[in-house]
Structures are given as C-alpha cells and as structure tokens.
Amino acid sequence: MRVYVGGATLVGPGIADRETGIAVLRGERDYAFGDYVPPPPAILSATERRRTSPSVRLALHAATQAVQAVAADPATLRTVFGTSNGDGQVVHAILETLSGPERLVSPTQFHNSVHNAAAGYWCIGAGVRRPSISIGCHDDTLAAALLQAATQTVVEREPTLLCVFDMPMPPPLSLVRKTLHPLAVAIVLSPTPEWTGVEAELTLRFASGPPNMPAEPRLAGLQPLYGGNPAGRALRLLEHLACGEEARLSLAVLDDSRLDMHVTPKCSPQHA
Amino acid sequence: MPPLVLSAFTVVSAMGRGVAATHDALRRRRSVLRRCDFEDATLDCFIGRVDGVEDESLPQPLAAYDCRNNWLAHMALRTDGFADSVVAAKERYGADRIAVILGTSTSGILQSEEAYRRRDPATGALPADFDYAHTHDLFSLARFVRRALGLTGPASMISTACSSSANSFAEAARYIEAGLCDAAVVGGADSLCRMTLYGFASLELLSPQACRPCAADRNGISIGEAAGFALLERPDRAMPADPAGAVALLGYGESSDGYHMSSPHPEGLGAAAAMRAALDKAGLSPDEIDYVNLHGTGTRNNDAMEDKAVAQIFGTATPCSSTKGWSGHALGSAGIVEAVIAALCIRHGFVPGCLGAEAIDPAFTSRVIVENAEQRVRHVVSNSFGFGGSNCALVLGEAAL
Numbered sequence: 001m002r003v004y005v006g007g008a009t010l011v012g013p014g015i016a017d018r019e020t021g022i023a024v025l026r027g028e029r030d031y032a033f034g035d036y037v038p039p040p041p042a043i044l045s046a047t048e049r050r051r052t053s054p055s056v057r058l059a060l061h062a063a064t065q066a067v068q069a070v071a072a073d074p075a076t077l078r079t080v081f082g083t084s085n086g087d088g089q090v091v092h093a094i095l096e097t098l099s100g101p102e103r104l105v106s107p108t109q110f111h112n113s114v115h116n117a118a119a120g121y122w123c124i125g126a127g128v129r130r131p132s133i134s135i136g137c138h139d140d141t142l143a144a145a146l147l148q149a150a151t152q153t154v155v156e157r158e159p160t161l162l163c164v165f166d167m168p169m170p171p172p173l174s175l176v177r178k179t180l181h182p183l184a185v186a187i188v189l190s191p192t193p194e195w196t197g198v199e200a201e202l203t204l205r206f207a208s209g210p211p212n213m214p215a216e217p218r219l220a221g222l223q224p225l226y227g228g229n230p231a232g233r234a235l236r237l238l239e240h241l242a243c244g245e246e247a248r249l250s251l252a253v254l255d256d257s258r259l260d261m262h263v264t265p266k267c268s269p270q271h272a
Numbered sequence: 273m274p275p276l277v278l279s280a281f282t283v284v285s286a287m288g289r290g291v292a293a294t295h296d297a298l299r300r301r302r303s304v305l306r307r308c309d310f311e312d313a314t315l316d317c318f319i320g321r322v323d324g325v326e327d328e329s330l331p332q333p334l335a336a337y338d339c340r341n342n343w344l345a346h347m348a349l350r351t352d353g354f355a356d357s358v359v360a361a362k363e364r365y366g367a368d369r370i371a372v373i374l375g376t377s378t379s380g381i382l383q384s385e386e387a388y389r390r391r392d393p394a395t396g397a398l399p400a401d402f403d404y405a406h407t408h409d410l411f412s413l414a415r416f417v418r419r420a421l422g423l424t425g426p427a428s429m430i431s432t433a434c435s436s437s438a439n440s441f442a443e444a445a446r447y448i449e450a451g452l453c454d455a456a457v458v459g460g461a462d463s464l465c466r467m468t469l470y471g472f473a474s475l476e477l478l479s480p481q482a483c484r485p486c487a488a489d490r491n492g493i494s495i496g497e498a499a500g501f502a503l504l505e506r507p508d509r510a511m512p513a514d515p516a517g518a519v520a521l522l523g524y525g526e527s528s529d530g531y532h533m534s535s536p537h538p539e540g541l542g543a544a545a546a547m548r549a550a551l552d553k554a555g556l557s558p559d560e561i562d563y564v565n566l567h568g569t570g571t572r573n574n575d576a577m578e579d580k581a582v583a584q585i586f587g588t589a590t591p592c593s594s595t596k597g598w599s600g601h602a603l604g605s606a607g608i609v610e611a612v613i614a615a616l617c618i619r620h621g622f623v624p625g626c627l628g629a630e631a632i633d634p635a636f637t638s639r640v641i642v643e644n645a646e647q648r649v650r651h652v653v654s655n656s657f658g659f660g661g662s663n664c665a666l667v668l669g670e671a672a673l
Contacts (some may be wrong), residue, residue: 051533091381095467099388104474110467120533120660123661129529129542132662133432134431134662135428137429138409138410147428156446
C-alpha cells in the first residue's frame, strides 16, 4: 500500500514544537529531556478550551502543527486518532468517584472520558465534518493507526490526518500501565504525490512473523522516548522523514506479526 | 463499493442469545428491559442485562482476559456457530488473511472499578491480581477475540463511543478492498459498568422507565449490554450457512458533527451526511431503502435531530424505527446489534415498530412505525451516532450469490 506523507510532527518532553522536533530528529540539535506542557488549543473557543484536558491538548498540539506544515485546510481532512490510554486523568477521576460513597460523576468528565474525545474537540475546533476514527491498540497503537490511516487514504482516495498520542496515567493506574512521558506524533497522508506538503512516499505491508528490520531510533538520546510511550514507535520513521532519506523499517505488531515500511523521499532519484 | 457478504453473524443482548432468540423477541414484541439490578448501582433506571454473563469463564490459555466484557464476547463467539464459521473461513483463506476489527466504548473497565475498591488503604495501590492490559485496556477485546479464534491477520480496536461497532464494518470493508485481508471479523462488545450508568445519570439522560425511542413522552435512554460479530467476505468465496437468505454490506457512510461533545447537531447535519455517504457507496437512491433502523436512543435531542435528518433524505414514506426499546442502548455494540437486526428484517421480510412508544412525537415528520409489519425488505439503512460527534450509517441488503 502506497501513500505520500508530509507535515510529520513530534512534540513531547524537550520538544515544544515541530521545528524543534525536526532539528532533534536530524541530529542537528542534541536532545535534552525537559518539561512539556501541552498548550491550550488555539483552534477552540474559550469555553471549549477550558474543558480540554492535557491529553486532548497534546493531541491537538501535534495535529495543528502537522496540518499547518502542509498548509492544508483541516476541514478537508479525514482523521485517524490513536491513543492507548485515552484520557487517563479523566478515567482515573471517574473511577475514584465511583469507588466512593457518593458516585457523583461530573458530566463534563464523563463526556471527556470517551476514547474519541480528542477527535471530537479537533472536529469542533477545526470545523471538520469529514469522517473520523479513534482507536486504542495498547503498544501497537502507532502501527495500527498508521495502517488504518493509510488504508483510508488509499481506499477513499482522500487525504487523512493521523495523530497518535498518549499521556502518562496518574497513580495508581500509572503502576499498571506505564507511560513515562507525554508524546504525540502527527502526519498527513495523501493518496497522490501531487499534493501540498508531500515530503516522501511511504509503502506499508502487514506481514506475519517477527520484524527483520530496525524499529528503534538511531539517536541514542531518543531511546527513552521510544520505550516510554506507545507513540514512540514512530521515532525511527520520523528520523528518516526529517532527514529526507530512503529507508526500510519494521514494527512488531501483536506478538506474531509486523508492519514493514519503506520510506522514499520525494527529492530522491526515484522521483526525478 | 463491491458488496461484502455477512457469511456468519451472531448477537447476544438482553433480547436473548443468538439470532433466533433475537428474532423471536422482535416478532413477539417482548419487552426485556428491567429495573436496574446491576451490582450495587442505586439508580432509578432500566437496563438491558444479559443473563448468565457472570457464569461464563474463559478457557485456561485465555484466563488473563477474564472480565465481564470478554465473557460477553466469549458467549457470542460460541453462539450461532460463529466460531465454527470462522474456522471454515480460516481453511479457505489462512489465519493470517482474516482481520479482527472491533468496536467498544468501555472494554473491561468494570475490572478497574472493582480494583479501585480494593486499593491498598495505606499506599492507594491497585490489587496485585488486577491485569489492566488484558481487561480494562481497549485492545483487550480484539486481542482476546483474535486469540480465541486463532487468527493472525491485522487487528484494530475502534472506540468512537456509540458508533464504534458500526465503524468496524466500514474499516473492515476498506481493509478488504486494500487487500490487507480477505475476510474480517467485525462487531464488538460493551458490557454493563458503573461508569456508563453513573455517567449517563450525571448527564440526566437515563429514563426512569424502560426507554421509549421516538415517543412523544420519551425521557431518556436505558443502557444495555451486548456482544455481536459478523464475518465479512467477498461474495465469490463466501460460504454462508444459508445462501438463500444471505445478507451483504452494501455501503457505509461516516461523518463528524464538529458541533458538541455530547449533543448532536440539532438539525442532524452530521447524521444526514453519514446516511448520504452510505447511499452513495451502495449506489442506491433513498427510495430503494425499505427500512431505516434508527439510532433512536430515546433522548429528546437525539431522536428529534435524527427525525430531521431522516426526513431530509427519505421524506415521509420510508418506514423507520428504533429497536432500542428491546435491547436498550448497547453503546459501542449498538452498531452490531442493529446490523444483525437489519439482517433479520431482510432475511425474514418484516420491519419492527418502535417498542414502548404509545404515541410518536407529533413534531416528527419521518415515517416512524409503532407496529411490526410484514413486507419485503431488500435494503436497510442502520444508523449509529456517538459522543464526540461520530456518525456512521450502514446499508445492508439481500446478497446476490
């Protein structure tokens, strides 16, 4: 399956915006782990903005930067949002309320607890009526969401925004589902190479058996991000995209399968 | 789109276990919603509860997946010969060519609710026997079903609130068209938990009676639980148990409201867009649709906006109804429950009238029916809408084999 990708964005600890992410991924700037607080989403009205949690803000931060990078109108894009944990902070608050005597769940928290909350706020903020899917596939979320976004792009022949993100869980859930830091990745996928912002061709293949190509980031400094968050599985792909180089890589999926990827930059000889 | 045959399908809900029990409940117009007796919930509401879920157990290699949601899924896998049909499909295609794409809204969160009550009083830690990844985590259901059926194709767990399992049909159709798989297990499971009961109570959306979708005096939803599955394949290689009554997915349409997190667009713009997209995919005009199975939750807002959306497209002639008066609102599994009901309407030639609605809302202009009717049903549109403004409409019809 072949798609064309652009706008690849990484935000997380020490990576406050897309430009910083690209510099880090290219090795032009040493990676330094640092605080990251997702900004209030500018695309939302003040009322909606107040209702958003860090998890939604994280997703919308990456999504907004990716769409800006390809200069696309967000209202024209299908969306695939992937998150393993959903909104752990909201889910924890509700679970705590339910274990107490009163069980007075907050209505705002309840509607924010749906797994597609980030998608919902994105569509509200960006005025999107296009189809949107939200998925949760534990540590395979990145691979599953990428495969799904590519499939939508190819079959529906429409550009698709992919956003994969996770926040750490609050305690006590943090002890049973370890996510060490916030991280979000967003990429815009197009069915055709003649599209604004396309940086590379990406072919994907789902196959049985263990991966036979690398998946971990080349930059040693990014290792903690790779292992500490399901979205970190995108790091090696993002490195190749940022460097504009051809590469093959493979992600383990579901203990018995893999997702093979082949990146070909747009300016390489194959496209000349 | 090329049609995809539902070569096997099954459902377990408050209406009963399997398609025959579901068909019987619809025909006899048997009300099965009951006053809430779930765990220690003290809410003035009705629920659609599946009897016997607590008595289920999973086979030893899958014991880590033990939770109400997977028990319910396990019941469904062993109903209507569904698992056997998948075994036969595996022989045709290979285990790696069958995808598992399912929907759920809350997966096994009930397990976390129980674990939170058993936290260590000193440290607040969750009990050591609590297995988050195999129960509460969303992917638990898809991993469980994939392992229980011995499949090794691609898998995904969709969670778009109450449209989740309807979306699984659309996603699977794309996977088949893209060549990622030859067949797909779709559907999903959502089971009763305190989170959804108290959550909908906080929004003041629970009816103190059995829900009455489309009724003039409707006053909210009744939460139900259900699991259901369908096996989707291309017609040329499908081997349905009953070729004469075979049903196919003919189209799907998805859209977003982009309006509000928990209220639908009041004019039903997103709902109408999903239905139009589904008709386009199916290559059918509205007058070729014989029945619309409404999302019809029983809330004031949903049913009013859906009436507007349906009337915009189908006018006043096409019979439509909600079947949530039987099943309750099974949330993420509502889509598969109603896809199976649509298949039964097509196979058996009838349309169910809304249960529990004595008088339809006089403001409605679509043709909402309150009595069952015998008629040929070639094509059905089935609607599912969810929080976050997620909309999905499916078109099911007679399969030409």
